[in-house]
Amino acid sequence: MKIGISSTGVAAESLADPRFGRCSHFAIYDTADGSYRFIDNSAQSASGGAGIAAAQQMIDEDVEVILTGNMGPNAFNVIKGSEIKVYRVGSVSVEKAVQLFKEAKLEAISEAGAAHFGMGQGRGGF
Amino acid sequence: MNLCVLSGKGGTGKTTVSVNLAVLLQANYYDCDVEEPNGFIFLKPGRVSAEDVTVDYPVIDNGKCTHCGLCAKACQYNALANTKKSVMLFPTLCHGCHACEIVCEPKAITYSRRPVGVVEQGDGYGVHCMRGVLNVGEHMAVPVIRELLKGLNPSKNNILDCAPGTSCNVVNTLRASDAALIVTEPTTFGLHDMSIAVELIKQMDIPFAVVVNKSRDDDTIIRRYCDDNGIALLGGIPYARKAAEAYSNGRLLSELPEYRQPYEQIADKLKEAFAWN
Numbered sequence: 509m510k511i512g513i514s515s516t517g518v519a520a521e522s523l524a525d526p527r528f529g530r531c532s533h534f535a536i537y538d539t540a541d542g543s544y545r546f547i548d549n550s551a552q553s554a555s556g557g558a559g560i561a562a563a564q565q566m567i568d569e570d571v572e573v574i575l576t577g578n579m580g581p582n583a584f585n586v587i588k589g590s591e592i593k594v595y596r597v598g599s600v601s602v603e604k605a606v607q608l609f610k611e612a613k614l615e616a617i618s619e620a621g622a623a624h625f626g627m628g629q630g631r632g633g634f
Numbered sequence: 635m636n637l638c639v640l641s642g643k644g645g646t647g648k649t650t651v652s653v654n655l656a657v658l659l660q661a662n663y664y665d666c667d668v669e670e671p672n673g674f675i676f677l678k679p680g681r682v683s684a685e686d687v688t689v690d691y692p693v694i695d696n697g698k699c700t701h702c703g704l705c706a707k708a709c710q711y712n713a714l715a716n717t718k719k720s721v722m723l724f725p726t727l728c729h730g731c732h733a734c735e736i737v738c739e740p741k742a743i744t745y746s747r748r749p750v751g752v753v754e755q756g757d758g759y760g761v762h763c764m765r766g767v768l769n770v771g772e773h774m775a776v777p778v779i780r781e782l783l784k785g786l787n788p789s790k791n792n793i794l795d796c797a798p799g800t801s802c803n804v805v806n807t808l809r810a811s812d813a814a815l816i817v818t819e820p821t822t823f824g825l826h827d828m829s830i831a832v833e834l835i836k837q838m839d840i841p842f843a844v845v846v847n848k849s850r851d852d853d854t855i856i857r858r859y860c861d862d863n864g865i866a867l868l869g870g871i872p873y874a875r876k877a878a879e880a881y882s883n884g885r886l887l888s889e890l891p892e893y894r895q896p897y898e899q900i901a902d903k904l905k906e907a908f909a910w911n
Contacts, residue, residue, distance in 0.1 A: 556773065557712025557727045564706055564715050582724055589717035 511537040511609065512571035513602050518546040520603040526577025527626040529559030535602045536569055544602070559583030566592060575605045575614065577625075584620035635911050636792045637661075637904070638811035638840070642827030644798035646819045647847035647871070649673050650881060651900075652795035654888040657759045658901045659910075661791035665765035666807045668751060668778045673795050675884045679756030679763040687766070687781040688747040689774075690730030694721050698742035705734035705743060726773045751778040753785065759886070762787075775803045783810045791911050799827075800834045808835065813908040814842035815868075820853040829859070843907050845900055846870040868903040871896050 514531035516523045525531035530552055536545040547569070551561035559579065563586035566574055574587065574594045587594055595614035597605040608614050639652045649667070653676040656663040665671040674682075692705070692714075703716035713727035714734060725748060735743040750772045755764040766782035768775050775797070783806075786792050794811060797803040808814065814835050818828040828844070835842045844860055846853050849870030860867045871877075877887055887893040904910075 551712070554712055557724060560715050560724060560727070561712040564712075567715075567717060568703075586715040586717060586722060589715075589720060589722055 509539045509573065510569065510571045511539065511573045511575060511606060512566045512569060513537065513574075513597070513605055514549075514576040515546065515602050520544050521601050524575065524577070524597045524600055524602055524605045526599070528574075528576040528579045528583055529562045530626060531562070531576070534562075534565065534569075536571065537602075537606050557582065560586055563587050573609065575609055576617075578621040579617055580623045580625060581620040582623070584617075635813070635909060636786060636794055636811045637908065638794045638796055638808050638814045639817060640796040640804055640808070640814060640831055640835075641798060641817045641824075642800060642829070642831035643818070643824050646824055647817050648798070649676070649795055650887060651815070651817045651845060651847060651871070652793050653677050654886055654893075654897050655901055655904070656761045656763075656793045657886060658888055658897055659791060659793075659904070660760055661793045662762045662764070662787055664782060664786070664792060664794045665763075666779050666782060666794050666803070667797040668766035668768045668775045668782070668803070669797065671765040671767055674754075674756075674758075674763060674765060676886055677758035677761055677763045678884070679758035679761075682754050682756035684752045684754045686749045687751045687753060687778045688749050689728075689777045690732070690745045691725050691728050691748050692723060692732075692734050692743045693746045694723065695742045695744070696720060698740045700740050700742075702739065704737045704739065708733040708737040726771065729774065730777075750774070751781075753778070753782050755785070762790075776806050779803060779806050783807070786810060789911065800830050804831075805834070805838075808838050808840060811840055814840050815904065816842060816844045817847050818844060818856055819848045820846055820850055820856050822855065825855050825859055828856075832863070832865070841908065843868050843904070848873040866903075866907060868907065869896060869900045871900075 513535040514525040515533045515535045516525045533546050551558040559582045563583040575597045594617040596617050639648050641648050665673040706714040706716040711727045713724050715722045751768040766778040768778050796807045818824040843866040845868050846856050888897045
C-alpha cells in the first residue's frame, strides 16, 4: 500500500506540511518495502484549483492513504469520489507521521477544512 | 468615445467620479466592476431590466466515459478531476476553452451553458445606466464584463467605471476604451498602485489623464509624479467630511454647491483632452 504525505522537504526527516494543495512536495511511502519517494507538488503554484490538482496527483500515484494537516472542500470532494482515506497529522516529521499512522494514532479527516488554508490572513476566513 | 475610469488602488473614488461625470456630461454609464457594482446606488435608474450572462461548460456522459483522464490532464484550470470511478467537474474553475472536448476519445463530452451573472440597464438622472453583476461564488468576471461591453453605444459618449487593480477585469475594460482617466488619492498607496495602472495603459497605448480625489492642500506626491512623467493632471476633488456623508447617503457630489465647480472643471478639461462625440 502507498501512503501520500504532504511534506515541506524531500527527506523522511522533513516536516509534514499542514497544507495539502499548496505543499511543496509529497512523500510517497510504500508499506511493502518501507521506501520513501519524494515528488514535487505540481499544483503548488497553480493560479486556482491547487487542491483539485494535488488530489488528482495522489490518485494518479495510486496512494490508498493521505496524511496531511488540512484539506479544502474541492480536494476533499475529489478524494471522497475515490477510495482514498485521509488522516490528519500535526507538526511532526514525515517518518513520524507514518509511524503514528501505523500505530493507528491518527484521526481520520471526515469533513473538509477551510478553503485557502495557510494562504495568509484574510484568504481563508480566519 | 469610450472613457475608462480606473485607479489601480481600490477606494480612491472611481465610482464617485464616474457617476458625477456621467451626469454632468450626459454620457452613458457602464459599471464594469461586476464583482461589486455600486454605481446604481447613486444614479438610481428606474425600471431596470436584466438579462442572464451564460458561459460554456462541459457535460460528461458517464455512459461513454472510460475514465482515461485525458480531459483532466488537458484542463489548464484544474476544473476536472478523474477519480477513476467518475470525472468530476468544478464549474466555477472552467474557462469554457473546450480542450477537454477535443481530447476526449470516446466523445463523452458535450458543452452546455450555465448562468454566471446578469447585465442590467435602466435610466437615472437622464443617464442611460448599465451594469454587470457577477453571481456570488463565481470566480470569473470577464464573461460578464464582455457581455456588458457589447451594449456600448458607438454613437454616444460612454463612461466605463472599472474594477480596481490591473487584473484581466481592468484589461478587458481598457480594450474597449478610447481614453482613460485615472482617479487617485494623495497617498503613497494611491501613487504606488496608480503607477502600475500607468504602466498598463502605456502598454495598451491609450491616451490618459489623472484626477486627484480626496485632494488636500498638499498633493505634491501626485503632482510631482505627473510632472516627471509628462501626465496631464486635470484637477482635484477636495477632501471633506461633507462629501463622505453625501456619498454614504447615495447622493451625487455634483449636487453639493462646493463640488459643482471642481467637477465642472474636470468635465471641461476632459472635453479638451479627448475626442468626444
